[in-house]
Amino acid sequence: MRTVHAVLPDGIDDPARPSGGNVYDRHVCSGLAALGWSVREHAVHGFWDRPGATGFAALTRVIDAIPDGAVVLLDGLIASTAPAVLVPQASRLRLVVLVHMPLGDRPRDDDARPRENAVLSTAAAVVTTSAWARDRLLELYALAPDRVRVAHPGVDAAQPASGTATGGALLCVAAVTVDKGHDLLLDALTTISDLTWSCVCVGRLDRDPAFVDALRRRAQDNGLGVRVKFDGPLSGTELDRSYAAADVMVLASRAETYGMVVIEALARGLPVIAADVGGLTEALGHGAAGSRPGLLVAPDDAAALGAALRAWLGDATLRLRLRQAALERRESLPDWSSTASGLAAVLTEASR
Numbered sequence: 009m010r011t012v013h014a015v016l017p018d019g020i021d022d023p024a025r026p027s028g029g030n031v032y033d034r035h036v037c038s039g040l041a042a043l044g045w046s047v048r049e050h051a052v053h054g055f056w057d058r059p060g061a062t063g064f065a066a067l068t069r070v071i072d073a074i075p076d077g078a079v080v081l082l083d084g085l086i087a088s089t090a091p092a093v094l095v096p097q098a099s100r101l102r103l104v105v106l107v108h109m110p111l112g113d114r115p116r117d118d119d120a121r122p123r124e125n126a127v128l129s130t131a132a133a134v135v136t137t138s139a140w141a142r143d144r145l146l147e148l149y150a151l152a153p154d155r156v157r158v159a160h161p162g163v164d165a166a167q168p169a170s171g172t173a174t175g176g177a178l179l180c181v182a183a184v185t186v187d188k189g190h191d192l193l194l195d196a197l198t199t200i201s202d203l204t205w206s207c208v209c210v211g212r213l214d215r216d217p218a219f220v221d222a223l224r225r226r227a228q229d230n231g232l233g234v235r236v237k238f239d240g241p242l243s244g245t246e247l248d249r250s251y252a253a254a255d256v257m258v259l260a261s262r263a264e265t266y267g268m269v270v271i272e273a274l275a276r277g278l279p280v281i282a283a284d285v286g287g288l289t290e291a292l293g294h295g296a297a298g299s300r301p302g303l304l305v306a307p308d309d310a311a312a313l314g315a316a317l318r319a320w321l322g323d324a325t326l327r328l329r330l331r332q333a334a335l336e337r338r339e340s341l342p343d344w345s346s347t348a349s350g351l352a353a354v355l356t357e358a359s360r
Contacts, residue, residue, distance in 0.1 A: 039348025091126035138287030162344030168277035176205035179254035189260030199314030279330035295336030
């Protein structure tokens with residue numbers, strides 16, 4: 009039986025802290041186990057935002073205890089910040105880094121790129137969740153292309169949403185942060201306040217409380233307080249109900265490596281109106297007839313997003329066409345077993 013040591017941020021199963029990375033990590037670990045791998049999980053505390061000495065010490069203890077020659081799958085949120093811990097271990101361990109988001113793409117500090125480069129350059133393999141992310145890493149760093157692979161996220165099968173006649177049930181699933189562009193979304197919604205719609209925002213509210221408070225005040229000041237709801241993080245059947253009640257997914261993100269909520273929406277036949285950023289276009293894809301199952305607008309452009317929403321709400325023919333394309337795209341979405349198989353192939357190569 010092949011063994012992989014998975015080094016993950018703590019709390020990946022915490023429903024109060026949902027993220028695409030958490031979902032991906034859990035499905036991959038379960039999928040590898042289903043393929044016959046022995047998956048030994050190591051949860052490391054302290055790497056959700058900026059790691060400190062406590063986090064690095066915890067990671068050091070975990071890595072030091074892993075036997076020589078072992079295959080180690082590291083979540084990039086941990087790995088890309090910790091070259092001092094990991095680079096000296098690259099000669100005795102087979103390190104495979106799973107990059108959910110290239111930290112060097114939108115660096116928070118001057119050291120982000122050198123740190124990430126040091127880790128990825130010494131890893132046996134690097135796995136990204138989109139072709140866009142792979143290309144971006146190859147642009148940023150002098151990595152061997154054959155060591156950087158893509159394992160697209162999968163999606164669970166779901167029943168198509170029934171939708172409404174007017175298309176006015178808007179849904180945004182994302183942590184409420186500046187990067188996810190909820191301020192742009194609110195500005196766009198203000199431009200269509202003369203139309204009939206409601207918008208439910210599902211996602212964590214604790215990442216930037218001041219930003220959330222400012223959004224709520226702006227919604228009230230603009231007369232949208234009743235029409236825009238911030239429901240906080242949802243999972244399981246509660247999240248399923250939110251998708252089932254929606255007509256369209258709306259995302260104003262300033263950055264997306266892939267956009268797992270896009271394929272979760274498409275799995276339910278929901279079209280997507282979103283900013284054209286990162287790997288989001290890749291996730292959106294096309295229906296069988298070649299039509300996009302949604303509308304893409306320029307990033308950081310609230311007016312363009314508002315115009316797209318106005319077109320959606322005002323044109324029944326457009327809504328029908330996009331819904332049909334979403335249902336077609338639904339049939340071609342990958343499942344999680346495909347993701348696990350792709351990753352297993354990378355791990356097998358790294359073990360050699």
